[in-house]
Amino acid sequence: MRDKSLFKFLTIGLLALWLGIFVLIPNLMIVVTSFLQRSEEHFVDVLFTVENYRKLFDPVYFGVFAHSTLLALVATLLCLLIGYPFAYRLARLTTRWRPVLLVLVIIPFWTNSLIRTYAIKTILATKGLLNTVLLALGLIDAPLRLLYTSSAVTVGMVYVLLPFMILPLYAVIEKLDSSQIEAASDLGASRLQAFIRVVIPLTLPGIIAGSLLVFLPALGMFYIADLLGGAKDLLIGNFIKNQFLDARDWPFGSAASVTMTLAMAVILLAYYRSIRRLNSGGI
Amino acid sequence: MARWIRNGYFLLVYLFLYLPILVLIATSFNASKYGTSWQGFSLKWYASLFDNSLLVDAAIRSLIIATLSATLATALGTLSAVCLYRYRFAGRQVLNALLFVMMMSPDIVMAISLLMLFIVLHVQLGFWSLLLAHITFSLPFVIITVYSRLSGFDTRIIEAARDLGAGELRTFLRILLPLALPAVAAGWLLSFTLSVDDVIVSFFVTGPSFEILPLKIYSMVRLGVKPEVNALATILFLVPLLFVTLSQILLRRKK
Numbered sequence: 001m002r003d004k005s006l007f008k009f010l011t012i013g014l015l016a017l018w019l020g021i022f023v024l025i026p027n028l029m030i031v032v033t034s035f036l037q038r039s040e041e042h043f044v045d046v047l048f049t050v051e052n053y054r055k056l057f058d059p060v061y062f063g064v065f066a067h068s069t070l071l072a073l074v075a076t077l078l079c080l081l082i083g084y085p086f087a088y089r090l091a092r093l094t095t096r097w098r099p100v101l102l103v104l105v106i107i108p109f110w111t112n113s114l115i116r117t118y119a120i121k122t123i124l125a126t127k128g129l130l131n132t133v134l135l136a137l138g139l140i141d142a143p144l145r146l147l148y149t150s151s152a153v154t155v156g157m158v159y160v161l162l163p164f165m166i167l168p169l170y171a172v173i174e175k176l177d178s179s180q181i182e183a184a185s186d187l188g189a190s191r192l193q194a195f196i197r198v199v200i201p202l203t204l205p206g207i208i209a210g211s212l213l214v215f216l217p218a219l220g221m222f223y224i225a226d227l228l229g230g231a232k233d234l235l236i237g238n239f240i241k242n243q244f245l246d247a248r249d250w251p252f253g254s255a256a257s258v259t260m261t262l263a264m265a266v267i268l269l270a271y272y273r274s275i276r277r278l279n280s281g282g283i
Numbered sequence: 284m285a286r287w288i289r290n291g292y293f294l295l296v297y298l299f300l301y302l303p304i305l306v307l308i309a310t311s312f313n314a315s316k317y318g319t320s321w322q323g324f325s326l327k328w329y330a331s332l333f334d335n336s337l338l339v340d341a342a343i344r345s346l347i348i349a350t351l352s353a354t355l356a357t358a359l360g361t362l363s364a365v366c367l368y369r370y371r372f373a374g375r376q377v378l379n380a381l382l383f384v385m386m387m388s389p390d391i392v393m394a395i396s397l398l399m400l401f402i403v404l405h406v407q408l409g410f411w412s413l414l415l416a417h418i419t420f421s422l423p424f425v426i427i428t429v430y431s432r433l434s435g436f437d438t439r440i441i442e443a444a445r446d447l448g449a450g451e452l453r454t455f456l457r458i459l460l461p462l463a464l465p466a467v468a469a470g471w472l473l474s475f476t477l478s479v480d481d482v483i484v485s486f487f488v489t490g491p492s493f494e495i496l497p498l499k500i501y502s503m504v505r506l507g508v509k510p511e512v513n514a515l516a517t518i519l520f521l522v523p524l525l526f527v528t529l530s531q532i533l534l535r536r537k538k
Contacts, residue, residue: 007451011366016374018359019381022419026396027384033399043402086296089289101293103527108300110523114482114497115516118504119303122310129306159303220391223482223501237391237483244395244487257392268387 034254043250052255061239061256068235071150072218075157079165079214080207082158087169087206088199091176102170105163113160117227120156121147124228148230156224157214164213172206205278208271216264236260304520311513328514335511341499342515345479348410348495352417353474359418360425360474361467365459367426368433369441382423393420394487401488408490416488417481421474428473432466433459 034052039045055061090101108116123129124146131143146152176199184194200207220237234242236256243253314325332338367375385393397419401412440462444454460467482497489495503509 007455008366008370008372011362012370012372014359015363015366015378018419018422019378019385022397022400022415023381023385026393026400027388029399029403030392030396082296082299085292089292104297105300107524107527108304109480110476111304111516111520112480112482112497112500114501115307115512115519116303118500118512119307119516121504123303123306129302159299162300216389220389220483222391223486227504237389240391240395241486244398250399253395257389257395261388261392264387264389 030254030257033251034258036251038249038251043248049251052251053259055252056255056259064234064239065236067150067233068219068237068239071154071157071233071235072215075154075161075218076165076211076215078154078158079162080211083162083165083169083210084207087166088173090166091170091173092178105166109163113221114223116160117156117224120152120159121227124152124155147228148233150229150233153225153229153233153235156228157218157221160221160224161214161217164217165210168209168213169203169206172203176202205275208274212267212271216267219260304516307513308517308520311510311517313510316510328510332511332514338496338499338511338515341494341496342519344493345496348413348417349475349478352414352421352478353471355414356418356421356474357425357467357471360422360470361429361460361463363422364426364429364433364463365455368430382426385420385423386427390420390481390483394484397484398487407492408488409493410489413485413489413493413495416484417478420481420484421477424473424477425467425470428470429463429466432463436462 033044035048035050037045037047037049037051056065090098093101125131126143126145126147128146130146131140134140135143180202181194181198184198185191189197219235220240222235222237222241225233225235225238240253240256240260243249243256247253311328312324312326313321314327315322367378388396394416397412397416398408400406401408406412440458441454444458449457482501485495485498486501489498500512500515503512
């Protein structure tokens with residue numbers, strides 16, 4: 001019995017120690033820092049204040065958050081619009097090529113997302129492929145300014161995050177029981193009705209999961225905004241990065257981080273609630 | 284007709300996913316520096332890539348960090364998953380909650396929280412801080428992968444092992460580890476991928492003394508087009524593809 005208690009003690013101890021040092025303490029530090037004052041010499045002064053949270057609602061900063069949220073929402077919607085028909089058709093393919101086609105969606109994952117962002121940049125550049133093709137086709141007379149716009153940032157997000165939308169959608173659609181769709185059409189539903197009333201509710205968990213996997217990272221990927229959006233298109237990620245590395249205002253950056261994490265927690269909680277409700281039968 | 288539309292749509296999506304990468308690959312063989320016009324096939328960017336020891340060194344560092352962090356995270360994560368699966372103890376819920384917080388918190392928040400920790404503890408930003416950070420963000424993924432595999436097993440095999448006189452360590456090494464091996468391997472691969480793909484956390488927790496590839500590329504491409512980066516991106520894209528294709532062929536042969 002000695003041996004049991006030792007092994008148990010060691011494994012629990014190791015995990016607890018690791019999570020304590022690298023998760024609990026750092027997160028507590030952020031929460032505490034967000035209520036302190038900024039200091040020029042030592043990152044923070046130990047004086048309690050809620051000023052950092054009040055400052056988040058300044059129109060200047062609030063505008064950044066709203067803009068970043070909007071960009072992430074647009075990117076999520078685009079991923080859903082592109083990804084849903086794709087995943088639906090892919091999951092219902094009957095050929096032996098289906099696994100290969102699925103792997104082809106995953107392969108871009110293995111290239112670092114920064115390199116993929118850089119690849120998008122070369123396509124959208126003034127003398128890049130897109131402008132060259134459009135000019136050659138005579139669709140435009142002068143090269144379009146595609147880079148360093150909000151649209152470029154959105155395209156970059158969609159490009160990097162699209163597989164995160166397709167994979168969870170594919171997983172739920174593959175399990176879809178086609179007899180339920182047949183039942184709907186036997187009962188007189190048109191194809192569109194069957195899709196809206198049967199297919200969408202049944203695949204809702206995948207839609208929500210995919211949307212979260214796109215929306216949440218899209219708020220923080222500062223390098224996409226840096227490479228494709230230039231200086232003006234700030235994401236929440238850029239904002240936090242600037243507070244920590246350039247402005248050296250740790251308390252303000254911490255307040256933004258705490259708010260962002262809390263917002264995500266609320267969204268995720270709503271997600272788990274809705275999943276539980278879906279699983280318990282009611283739609 | 285519907286079939287044409289479907290295939291055309293597939294083609295468009297794959298084109299969107301692959302065109303940027305393919306253009307990058309094509310540009311890497313273009314003699315022209317700016318890649319706007321084709322000026323003949325050339326390997327000179329590959330030559331100058333391998334002359335650029337900074338880039339090659341950064342690539343090697345990335346591989347070292349990914350291998351080490353994946354291995355250590357898998358070891359720690361497997362032990363943790365077994366312990367969460369086997370034992371009921373006070374504080375188990377707390378550990379679960381912390382793992383949930385980790386999965387949930389945005390990359391950037393984890394990055395700055397670790398940065399603050401390292402600065403307060405006076406850990407110099409470099410190899411060790413980077414390794415610890417990568418182990419930390421891979422850990423929950425290993426734990427979940429291994430745990431979900433373990434929870435599919437019949438718990439009676441553990442009782443049987445104990446009845447036959449096996450101790451805890453021996454049960455772990457002889458029974459649980461071999462059974463969970465596919466999930467352990469999957470966890471390692473997942474950690475490796477996460478480590479290689481990470482930009483955000485690495486950006487904050489390493490310093491100039493230990494610059495890894497994504498950060499090196501980041502500082503290079505911000506300043507403009509660098510043809511060597513195209514050559515490097517081509518290699519980074521093709522090597523894993525080659526490995527997977529080879530392993531698939533070998534697996535098919537075995538069958």
